[in-house]
Amino acid sequence: MSDMLPGDRPQYVSPHEREEALDLDAAQRAEPRALSNSEIQDRSAHVAGAKDAVIVADDLTAGYLPGVNILNGCDLYAKRGELVGIIGPNGAGKSTLLKALFGLVKVHTGQVTLSGEDITNVRADRLVSMGIGFVPQSNNVFPSLTIQENLEMGCYQEPKKFRERFDFVCDLFPALGERRAQRAGQLSGGERQMVAMGRALMMDPSVLLLDEPSAGLSPLLTDEVFVRVKEINATGVTVIIVEQNAMRCLQIVDRGYVLDQGRNAYTGSGRQLATDPQVVHLYLGTLAQA
Ligand SMILES: Nc1ncnc2c1ncn2[C@@H]1O[C@H](COP(=O)(O)OP(=O)(O)OP(=O)(O)O)[C@@H](O)[C@H]1O
Ligand SMILES: [Mg+2]
Secondary structure, three states: OHHHOOOOOOEEOOHHHHHHHHOHHHHHHOOOOOOOHHHHHHHHHHHHHHOOOOEEEEEEEEEOEOOEOOEEEEEEEEOOOOEEEEEOOOOOOHHHHHHHHOOOOEEEEEEEEEOOEEOOOOOHHHHHHHOEEEEOOOOOOOOOOEHHHHHHHHOOOOHHHHHHHHHHHHHHOHHHHHOOOOEHHHOOHHHHHHHHHHHHHOOOOOEEEEEOOOOOOOHHHHHHHHHHHHHHHHOOOEEEEEOOOHHHHHHHOOEEEEEEOOEEEEEEEHHHHHHOHHHHHHHHHHHHHO
């Protein structure tokens, strides 16, 4: 699906512009400026790509407090069946973007649509019933509940779905079925991530939002999580994944976004981004040479 964006290279703000953006003094002194050509190009590529996408965020500003924006004009789309990655430095707004899609952070301006329907600021529980699953970055299982009870919580809105979806999730993650009576609090970090993803799959979502599913895991378990994410995606679920393991993330996604200071800095196919010298230099560092 990486051929959705025109051009062979990702579009990006120039290194000069980025350096200026990183210089806080300069940023504070700077007058509001017109969009650069590359940013305008970004937007038109976004508009073209978003046309038949299943989920779209258009020019979002959003934040936790009135009048304070963490996202400063973010665009994102995912087509049906796509695996889309979001990478970027700590504090860039990656989690905030996922939360804005999922109704957990107030969108101040801009729009989120799901299959063409406006879902901006719709409540998370409604979004779950509309087909969006969300796995937050932390505290994403109920530790005192068993694996099975965690999965039951995943479809509390439609308990009748439980049997069929439990079988589906246990096909994907056989260990969850085998250990269904074990409390989630006794599981390893990797196993908890499987429970958290399984829980989000219980409502048969069309779009799954994953916030750093490999956080805190060993390289081996990280690889396993990525394999699982690919498997989930292969069942037809559109997946948007935020990852700190940027290089690994770019290796598995169809398309990616680099977020920086609440804005899209770069976008392109996973391969384009992973091999772009500027992205490598600015965001992938030594990992890229690994
Ligand atoms: N609940 C909150 N209330 C107020 N500000 C918040 C809240 N959560 C995050 N922020 C702020 O929003 C900004 C972006 O945070 P966010 O968690 O979206 O970044 P991130 O890109 O996910 O970072 P990380 O890689 O560390 O997970 C940060 O400045 C952070 O301090
Ligand atoms: Mg985060």
